[in-house]
Amino acid sequence: MTTDTKKLFTFTGWHMLAIMLAFFGTIITVNFTMAYLATSSWSGLVVKNTYVASQQFNGKTAAIREMLATGIAGDLTVDAKGMRYRLTLPGNTPVVADAVTAHFKRPVGIAQDFELQLTPAGDGLYLAEMDVLAGSWIVEMQATKDGKMIMHEAKRVTVSGE
Structure with missing residues (x-):
């Protein structure tokens, strides 16, 4: 078979x-x-030249320590219509600055980054009106008086789409 x-x-x-x-x-x-x-x-760019940034590190650190010793504080509010920034010293004393600038940066990418000059509204309050796109932003605030940086801080904020 x-x-x-x-x-x-x-x-x-x-x-x-x-x-x-x-x-x-x-x-x-x-x-x-x-x-x-x-x-x-993402551009991957944190600083344009890392060698130069490393050489400037100690000077920037000393300037930040000097700024923190003054006790100056900033209060930032951002919404879809614009922003408010209040500078005060301890005891809620308002700080008058010659110029206040806000640099808006996306956490990823550089295509939507922009800069705003804030206008003084009195009593240490600075305002800017601009349509701010919804999402996460890193807002770097810089305030100067008599050509010297009196405040420099960065805060991460989220703007709602409403």
């Missing part, structure tokens, strides 16, 4: 080649996609 049995499937080298190409092709495609998204969505 003889029975002819047909082999249903034979795993060959071509099958192994297809599996290897599919496996490594998927990995390579994902890596290139992730690399493209990473480089297109």
Whole structure:
């Protein structure tokens, strides 16, 4: 009695080649996609020249210590219509500055970054009216008086889309 049995499937080298190409092709495609998204969505730039920034570090640290010793404090409020910034000394004494600037930066990307000059409204209050897009922002505040930086701080804020 003889029975002819047909082999249903034979795993060959071509099958192994297809599996290897599919496996490594998927990995390579994902890596290139992730690399493209990473480089297109964030500049990666923190400072333009790291060597120069490292040389200026001690001077900037001393200036910040001097500024903190004054006790000056800033209170920032940002909404979709604009911003309010109040500068005070301990005891709620208002601070008068010659110029107050706000640098709005997105945490990721530089395409929507902008700068505002605030106008004094008296009693240490500074205002700016501008449509601010919804989302997360890092707002870097700088106030100067007589050409000297009296306040420099950065705060992360979230503007609602309402």
